[in-house]
Amino acid sequence: MTSLGVLLFMVVVVLLAPVYAHDIAHDNPFASNLQGRIKIGGHYRSVMQNNTQGLGLGVTPIGPTWNFAKYFLGADELGRDVFARILYGGRVTLLIGFSSGLICITAATVLGMLAGYFGRATDWIISRLLDIVWAFPIYLLAISLSVILVTSGLDLGVIHIGAGSLLLPILIIASVYVPYVARPVRGIVFSLKEREFIQAAIASGASDWHILRKEILPNVAPSIIVFFPLMVALNILTESALSILGIGVQPPQASWGTIINDGLQLLYTRPWVAIAPGICIVIVCVALNILGDGVRDAFDPRAKLRGSI
Amino acid sequence: MPRFIAKRLASAVLVMFTISVLVFLIFFATPGVNPASRIAGRSATPAVLRHVSKEFGLNRPLPIRYALMMYHLFIKQDLTSYVNIGDKIIPQITAAAPITLSLIAGAVVIWLLVGTSAGIVAAKNKGKFIDPLVMFFGIAAISIPVYWLGEMVSLITQGGLHSSVFAWVPNGGYVSITQSPVQWFTHLVFPWITLASLYAGIYARVLRGELINNMNEDYIRTARAKGLSERRILYKHALRCSMITIVSLFGLDVGVLVGGAALLTEVVFGLPGVGWLTYQGLTNLDLPLIMGCVMYGAFFVVLASAAVDVLYAYIDPRIRVVN
Numbered sequence: 001m002t003s004l005g006v007l008l009f010m011v012v013v014v015l016l017a018p019v020y021a022h023d024i025a026h027d028n029p030f031a032s033n034l035q036g037r038i039k040i041g042g043h044y045r046s047v048m049q050n051n052t053q054g055l056g057l058g059v060t061p062i063g064p065t066w067n068f069a070k071y072f073l074g075a076d077e078l079g080r081d082v083f084a085r086i087l088y089g090g091r092v093t094l095l096i097g098f099s100s101g102l103i104c105i106t107a108a109t110v111l112g113m114l115a116g117y118f119g120r121a122t123d124w125i126i127s128r129l130l131d132i133v134w135a136f137p138i139y140l141l142a143i144s145l146s147v148i149l150v151t152s153g154l155d156l157g158v159i160h161i162g163a164g165s166l167l168l169p170i171l172i173i174a175s176v177y178v179p180y181v182a183r184p185v186r187g188i189v190f191s192l193k194e195r196e197f198i199q200a201a202i203a204s205g206a207s208d209w210h211i212l213r214k215e216i217l218p219n220v221a222p223s224i225i226v227f228f229p230l231m232v233a234l235n236i237l238t239e240s241a242l243s244i245l246g247i248g249v250q251p252p253q254a255s256w257g258t259i260i261n262d263g264l265q266l267l268y269t270r271p272w273v274a275i276a277p278g279i280c281i282v283i284v285c286v287a288l289n290i291l292g293d294g295v296r297d298a299f300d301p302r303a304k305l306r307g308s309i
Numbered sequence: 310m311p312r313f314i315a316k317r318l319a320s321a322v323l324v325m326f327t328i329s330v331l332v333f334l335i336f337f338a339t340p341g342v343n344p345a346s347r348i349a350g351r352s353a354t355p356a357v358l359r360h361v362s363k364e365f366g367l368n369r370p371l372p373i374r375y376a377l378m379m380y381h382l383f384i385k386q387d388l389t390s391y392v393n394i395g396d397k398i399i400p401q402i403t404a405a406a407p408i409t410l411s412l413i414a415g416a417v418v419i420w421l422l423v424g425t426s427a428g429i430v431a432a433k434n435k436g437k438f439i440d441p442l443v444m445f446f447g448i449a450a451i452s453i454p455v456y457w458l459g460e461m462v463s464l465i466t467q468g469g470l471h472s473s474v475f476a477w478v479p480n481g482g483y484v485s486i487t488q489s490p491v492q493w494f495t496h497l498v499f500p501w502i503t504l505a506s507l508y509a510g511i512y513a514r515v516l517r518g519e520l521i522n523n524m525n526e527d528y529i530r531t532a533r534a535k536g537l538s539e540r541r542i543l544y545k546h547a548l549r550c551s552m553i554t555i556v557s558l559f560g561l562d563v564g565v566l567v568g569g570a571a572l573l574t575e576v577v578f579g580l581p582g583v584g585w586l587t588y589q590g591l592t593n594l595d596l597p598l599i600m601g602c603v604m605y606g607a608f609f610v611v612l613a614s615a616a617v618d619v620l621y622a623y624i625d626p627r628i629r630v631v632n
Contacts, residue, residue, distance in 0.1 A: 140607050233452060244454075245576070264577075
């Protein structure tokens with residue numbers, strides 16, 4: 001339950017960012033602010049400070065002020081408030097994590113149920129499609145799709161998705177994980193079909209649609225729910241990996257992954273730029289994983305017997 | 310057994326074929342993308358575009374284009390970069406492969422050692438203080454982005470402590486084992502730990518669950534009834550059975566590793582392996598380089614998991630029958 005609380009806290013803090021982040025950032029966290037000056041302890045300091053060490057060339061962004069009102073965690077290389085960016089970036093990260101989780105699980109459930117229920121040719125076609133995606137190493141598939149789509153957008157006649165759109169990483173992440181959920185769903189439906197209550201429904205002349213919706217789905221649902229928190233954690237990690245490689249979330253948008261990447265250049269001078277977004281990801285993913293274990297124990301008492309935390 | 314090997318290899322070949330078709334479709338037949346201009350890079354002249362068009366047969370039917378791509382990739386191996394003009398791609402990949410393999414080999418050793426011992430310790434101490442502690446570390450390990458962990462490790466070894474405790478840790482890069490085994494080790498030890506942590510977490514969790522599960526089985530009760538010591542029951546009976554799951558996981562993970570986590574580890578530590586090469590391709594939008602890395606990487610993964618399956622069937626004869 002603590003994990004659910006932590007998760008909800010992070011989600012609320014991040015979702016409400018537009019309400020209060022202005023008070024934290026003052027300036028737009030997406031526009032560079034190289035000339036900016038802020039008032040700390042009565043006197044003004046510039047956001048980009050002249051280097052004093054070595055040859056004294058170049059500038060270093062201001063470090064953490066530990067003051068929520070101005071540059072709590074300091075600035076990045078473009079003089080933007082890192083803390084405000086983390087709040088806004090968290091919205092993007094969570095949006096991608098949850099929505100690609102939802103899309104993935106919905107698509108996988110539909111495919112798995114169709115394959116498992118109808119069998120024969122339907123099953124053959126769906127299973128082969130899943131096999132192909134399954135055999136492809138996830139990250140290599142995501143990289144191939146992203147490098148083509150994220151730079152030039154997707155154009156499918158009626159549907160047009162722009163190059164920088166968040167929909168692209170969402171769809172790419174959702175589709176690479178479909179087989180991991182669809183395969184177990186298909187297996188469950190396969191064994192359900194042999195059970196008496198399904199046979200009875202078929203014998204009583206219920207339509208396929210009715211059986212799928214009213215008899216099979218409620219029995220598959222617990223297994224799907226168990227997958228969900230784990231999928232979201234996995235999606236958040238995948239999103240950050242793709243963003244770090246430059247093929248996930250595109251600027252001017254930010255996500256926790258892109259901020260970690262921004263932090264690499266400043267790692268030894270301003271480590272908080274990299275540390276803070278990573279801690280956010282770890283907190284959310286730990287909460288999701290513990291929650292996922294808890295949900296699994298709730299649905300599967302045998303697992304609880306094993307005493308997992 | 311020979312029949313099993315032949316069958317497994319045949320299915321590996323089929324999988325490699327479908328993967329290559331999928332890669333081809335992604336790179337050459339995505340709607341709304343002009344493959345010639347993508348391959349040739351951002352600032353290509355019309356002459357270069359025509360050359361690309363001819364080389365990959367872009368105005369010819371799809372099957373011929375597919376055959377041409379495979380010809381350039383695997384038979385003639387003359388795929389060249391249009392960003393770093395004239396750079397042959399396949400030799401770069403073969404030169405980078407030993408680095409990636411060194412990284413993976415060391416990480417595998419660490420994660421098997423740490424993962425299995427943590428799993429055993431947790432299962433042995435179930436219900437005591439140490440079990441949830443180990444499992445919490447397990448959950449934390451699978452929740453940390455590899456790249457970020459690498460950054461934090463660099464921060465610790467290269468930051469303030471670099472002048473004292475970690476003075477022996479080089480700042481990224483790679484030295485081959487034939488040049489200097491000691492240098493090879495010091496360059497790789499922190500990348501190994503970074504990469505291994507995620508999998509050590511997974512293995513510890515899985516092994517603990519399996520062990521506790523197996524300890525409730527009938528054959529363990531029989532062993533207890535025979536008067537065997539708890540220690541012997543755990544190591545000789547329960548652990549043996551639980552290791553089957555670990556071995557089957559292993560086949561999957563080698564694949565995931567090469568494709569994903571190893572790539573990010575190489576990037577963050579500046580190890581010039583295949584993952585780092587892919588990253589160079591991504592930053593320069595060098596499509597032939599990315600395509601080559603993806604294809605060779607995917608093929609390696611498929612062959613590696615086939616090899617693990619064969620090994621698995623060798624260890625556990627039941628598998629041969631089931632398949």
